Amino acid sequence: MPVTRSAALLRGVNVSGHRKVSMAGLRVLVSDLGFPDVETYRQSGNVVFSTTLRSTKRIAATLEEALREALGYVDVDVLVRGAAELDRLASDNPFLAAGSDPVTCHVTFLKDKPLHGVPDDHLPGGKADGFAFTERAVYVHCPGGYGRTKLNNGYFEKLTGVRATTRNWATVLALRDLTAGR
Numbered sequence: 003m004p005v006t007r008s009a010a011l012l013r014g015v016n017v018s019g020h021r022k023v024s025m026a027g028l029r030v031l032v033s034d035l036g037f038p039d040v041e042t043y044r045q046s047g048n049v050v051f052s053t054t055l056r057s058t059k060r061i062a063a064t065l066e067e068a069l070r071e072a073l074g075y076v077d078v079d080v081l082v083r084g085a086a087e088l089d090r091l092a093s094d095n096p097f098l099a100a101g102s103d104p105v106t107c108h109v110t111f112l113k114d115k116p117l118h119g120v121p122d123d124h125l126p127g128g129k130a131d132g133f134a135f136t137e138r139a140v141y142v143h144c145p146g147g148y149g150r151t152k153l154n155n156g157y158f159e160k161l162t163g164v165r166a167t168t169r170n171w172a173t174v175l176a177l178r179d180l181t182a183g184r
Contacts, residue, residue, distance in 0.1 A: 003054040006084055007039070007181040010065055011111055012047030013079040013155075013167035021075055023047060031068055043176050048169070050180040058082040062113075079165045081111045085181035087138075092178040095171075096134045097143040107171040108148055110140040110158050117163030133158075142168065 010032070015023045025042040028049050032040045037051035055061050065080040083091075097107050110133075120135055131151045134141045140158055144151035148170070155166045169177070 005052050005054055007050060007183065008053055008058065008061065008082050008084050009048060009050045009088060009177040009181050010062065011081045011083070011167050011169065011177075012049075012069075013081065013165060015047040015075075015078055021078060023069075023073065023075075023078075025049075027072075031072055032065070035064060035068055041180055043180060044173065046169075046173075048173065048177060050177065058084065079113055079167070081113050081165075081167055083111065083138075083177075083181075085178070088174070088178040088181050091136065091139055091141075092175055094136070095141050097132070097141055102143055103145075104171045106143055106145045108142040108144065108168050109171070109174045110142055110153075110155065110166050110168040112138045112140065112158070112162060113165040114138070115164070116161075118161065120162060140166075 012023065015021045025045060028047070029040045029042055032049050032051050037053055039052040041050045042048060043050065053061060062080040062082045065082075066078065069075050069078050069080070091109055095107060098104060115138060116135070130145050131153050132143045133153055142151070142153050144153060148168070155168055158166045
């Protein structure tokens with residue numbers, strides 16, 4: 003089986019001192035599960051590794067169970083994306099295509115496909131903030147800053163019926179590069 007690179011994004015760890023996960027410990031945990039070439043990015047629960055497994059759901063479930071067993075965290079969702087999907091996300095950002103500053107762009111990763119029908123676009127709180135859906139992610143544009151927008155994880159979880167985690171554009175590009183071996 004061919005080996006590919008994937009990124010796992012942990013939802014809700016190392017935020018405001020809650021659910022602390024050391025990146026060194028995370029690297030060991032993922033490596034001990036049999037995933038080689040493990041790297042972490044930043045302190046927010048991003049880990050990149052090699053795998054022969056094709057099912058991102060299976061990989062995510064394996065990592066979630068290991069986090070429960072090792073750390074006792076029962077509500078840490080893990081979202082896994084392969085190199086090809088991260089490359090598509092990095093290439094197809096409609097807000098960058100329209101000339102937006104990359105600093106104002108984020109991606110909200112959805113654990114699964116939305117359970118509810120979602121609008122093509124929506125502009126709550128004024129015309130400055132916006133979003134655009136893909137199959138398992140949402141491009142988010144918030145010129146006033148992510149900390150001020152209503153377009154947060156909770157908003158998209160209510161809208162779609164699935165769990166979500168958001169990364170800024172620089173992190174999305176870094177994960178793309180790490181999974182692509184750049």
